[in-house]
Amino acid sequence: MELGPHSRPAEPGRCVSGSPSAGSAFPASRVSAAGAEPGSRPTAVAAVLPAGGCGERMGVRTPKQFCRVLERPLISYTLQALERVCWIKDIVVAVTGENMEAMRNIIQRYGHKRISLAEAGATRHRSIFSGLKALAEDQPDCKLTKPEVVIIHDAVRPFVEEDVLLRVVMAAKEHGAAGAIRPLVSTVISPAADGCLDHALDRAKHRASEMPQAFLFDVIYEAYQQCSDYDLEFGTECLQLALKYCHTKAKLVEGPPELWKVTYKQDLYAAESLIKEKISQEICVVVKTKDEESVGHLLKEVLKNELNCATITSTALDHSGGDIQNFLTDQCCSFIWVTVLSSDFQETRKFLTALEESSLPLLYPVVVVLVHCLDFTLVPPAQKMESLMWIRGLAKEVKKRNVLLSGLLINYSQDLYYGS
Ligand SMILES: Nc1ccn([C@@H]2O[C@H](COP(=O)(O)OP(=O)(O)OP(=O)(O)O)[C@@H](O)[C@H]2O)c(=O)n1
């Protein structure tokens, strides 16, 4: 899967030489929960995202961090997840030189902030080390301020929430290092030289090490500076480096199942269905005017009963796009636009234009179901067909801008409506 046609001449994202970020520090109120004195100095937190791999196990030409999920590069979802966390002040992404421009295009296209780029290395540990150097103040022309705690998170683990980030950071503040773990799904075995089973590990006594991990910056930076070439070349575990080189025993933090790493092609399909599920969690029923509100409310109640996993809201837009912008959030991506006994599609077009102008279609495909209620006894057949063709043409037009429009024509008798 190639990077999309949106790639434009690079507007350079914040490379290492960029100015310090405006992001806030880790709020003191949260730190006090980790045993620090309440109201003490907030903890500065930054993140390093290794994104310099080639995705060999994915088996496609494009490195998996740039593979598209619902038309958007996988890494952009991870960046958005971290950007949702206001107390992460800098995010350093380690990418190869050949992918720097692609990364800058992604930063610009999806409006990512607080991002700095560093040159990846030949291994994941070398890429992480490069990202840490971008945050260390002992490096020449380094413009980023050194954080107290640094999160390390694989760029191909897009489903990371603030809760687990907060828990690993607070644990790292207390213990020097912390990492998310998950129960093992398969039993770990140790093969003998002859290729037969030597022994099996007790699965209940072992865990899978996942990401995010967090460290006191000085601990992990010192570990990487002391790290042997062998460990830099063949190691896969940052927690082990903190233990081996800084005698720091990481606190292990139970993480949710969504922390898995996109490694094989099936992981990409799983990521797509998880993102689709998240998008469909929030549905907003939109009617044009107050007097159509009863229809919208009725539809909302029906949907609430039928779709108990989704959050259904409704709103009436008495005015032009201004109201639409107010309720657009990056949480809601599915809308049911209801028009009753009206052949005027101008309001529909205004609504879709406002959607396109919002940042929503950038981050997710926006789904709009146009429910067009007509009194079929009053409307000639030609008008019904005309309405359907109009909706079809509009759907084709807005699809280019990541808005997926479907139309539903419903026979809705006038006396039922005005009698309602
Ligand atoms: N030299 C490398 C190798 C890996 N990574 C990053 O480390 C993360 C986890 O590594 P992995 O899943 O192994 O990614 P790849 O090395 O790309 O995968 P593969 O082993 O299948 O080639 C990924 O975000 C990957 O981009 C990196 O920054 N630099």
Ligand SMILES: O=P(O)(O)OC[C@@H](O)[C@@H](O)[C@@H](O)CO
């Ligand atoms: O070896 P990979 O590069 O696939 O994975 C790197 C890390 O994500 C993996 O080692 C976790 O166990 C966390 O350390």
